[in-house]
Amino acid sequence: MIKQIKLSAAIIIFINAIIILLSYLKILSGSQFKSLIFACIISIINYIIFLFLFHKSVKEENKKFIKINLGGMAFRIILVLALIFLTLKFLKVDKYEFIFALLIWYILLMIFEINIIRLEKTVKNSLK
DSSP states (O other): OHHHHHHHHHHHHHHHHHHHHHHHTTSSOHHHHHHHHHHHHHHHHHHHHHHHHHHHHTTSOHHHHHHHHHHHHHHHHHHHHHHHHHHHHHSOOOHHHHHHHHHHHHHHHHHHHHHHHHHHHHHHHHHO
8 A cells, every 4th residue: 555655646746746847947827837736736635535534444344444435435526526616716727727637637546546445455355
């Protein structure tokens, strides 16, 4: 699990470094830069909540594991929708770029979530 978290952190830092570099070189406008960064922040908040709930539930029995993670998923979806609404309503971002960037970040971090669950459950099942 730690290896997957380090890999995801490295990829996030690398992509954000590229975004900052492109903004510094004036390839990205200020609106585009804000759209990409806010999408990244929202996705990272979602990912951090996942990591917290997963770490809390990984040693539990299967029923409790599923309840914590499915309940957490419902909470995370509501939180992400609220943050999207607030970002589009109150911050001056390009809505199409923001939504597209959010989709890309969300899918990328969802891949890491699935791998963490898959690898952790494989290790847990092999110990039985």
